[in-house]
Amino acid sequence: MKLSDFEFEVMQVFWDQGSLTAPEVHKVIAEQRKxxxxxxxxxxxxxxxxxxxxxxxxxxxxILYGAAVTRESLSKPMVHxxxxxxxxxxxxxxxxxxxxxxxxxxxxxxYLQEILDQKRRKLEEEKE
Amino acid sequence: MKLSDFEFEVMQVFWDQGSLTAPEVHKVIAEQRKxxxxxxxxxxxxxxxxxxxxxxxxxxxxILYGAAVTRESLSKPMVHxxxxxxxxxxxxxxxxxxxxxxxxxxxxxxYLQEILDQKRRKLEEEKE
DNA sequence: GTTTTATATCTACAGATGTAGTTTCATAGC
DNA sequence: GCTATGAAACTACATCTGTAGATATAAAAC
Numbered sequence: 107m108k109l110s111d112f113e114f115e116v117m118q119v120f121w122d123q124g125s126l127t128a129p130e131v132h133k134v135i136a137e138q139r140k141x142x143x144x145x146x147x148x149x150x151x152x153x154x155x156x157x158x159x160x161x162x163x164x165x166x167x168x169i170l171y172g173a174a175v176t177r178e179s180l181s182k183p184m185v186h187x188x189x190x191x192x193x194x195x196x197x198x199x200x201x202x203x204x205x206x207x208x209x210x211x212x213x214x215x216x217y218l219q220e221i222l223d224q225k226r227r228k229l230e231e232e233k234e
Numbered sequence: 235m236k237l238s239d240f241e242f243e244v245m246q247v248f249w250d251q252g253s254l255t256a257p258e259v260h261k262v263i264a265e266q267r268k269x270x271x272x273x274x275x276x277x278x279x280x281x282x283x284x285x286x287x288x289x290x291x292x293x294x295x296x297i298l299y300g301a302a303v304t305r306e307s308l309s310k311p312m313v314h315x316x317x318x319x320x321x322x323x324x325x326x327x328x329x330x331x332x333x334x335x336x337x338x339x340x341x342x343x344x345y346l347q348e349i350l351d352q353k354r355r356k357l358e359e360e361k362e
Numbered sequence: 363g364t365t366t367t368a369t370a371t372c373t374a375c376a377g378a379t380g381t382a383g384t385t386t387c388a389t390a391g392c
Numbered sequence: 393g394c395t396a397t398g399a400a401a402c403t404a405c406a407t408c409t410g411t412a413g414a415t416a417t418a419a420a421a422c
Contacts, residue, residue: 110379114319129399142382147400167388167399181320182335188316189336191242192309197336201346205353207310208317208325212361215354218329222350225333226343233340238409257369270412295369295418
């Protein structure tokens, strides 16, 4: 499933906040930038069309929508294709780039060293 | 400067191989998938319009194009906005995701530990 | 000098995307 | 029951993107 930027942004709202009605989603997005209700509703309609959102129930004529796909299921191919596109699928240049260009604290570094070490142990186990 | 997927793909060819003519670019891309010459040329035209490519000289009526922007200058904002979009701008969930979902060898892990250690030392220096 | 060939240029189009106005209509409030 | 309100549904549109056919033309080949 391929989502546009805006569609993905709306999905994030559902992943963060759970099931919502269209007016509620509009309110969340509109807090950050000016956007018409019908614009948000169009995106919701398209997400429903793509079966990324489903109708869970109604309050009167107001519809409660819920995410029908997980964040991970979408992120995974997105990250993969992004690394493919920018770094030829290799993690080394990705990490090089991030360490060089993205701001990081010493705590972030310590955290990354920790999870890297876990990964190393896991790979060593699997080797046997 | 915002480039489409295909436009970025063509830029990669220039970054990898240096200056090229349109037929040469077409040949490179066509090795990987079926695409008409005029399709590739349209993308080159659009890249010229966006000033990502420049005409360097001509051989007869054939034009030699060259990249007018660096890979880094485009990758940097792309990576940054991607991390922003998927991981709220935090490197930790990015690394978590990559370590979990992307395939990596023990050598990759060792390499990452190495550059992380360099990063740690650099940050510690700067702290003082 | 004419023909052939290759390249540039031009034109076109369908589908995706972000955007929002308009219309319909169910329900809430009176 | 009537009216007002708010939400859904519908329609519209400019721009971007991938795609490529058609046309013009310079240079190469003969």
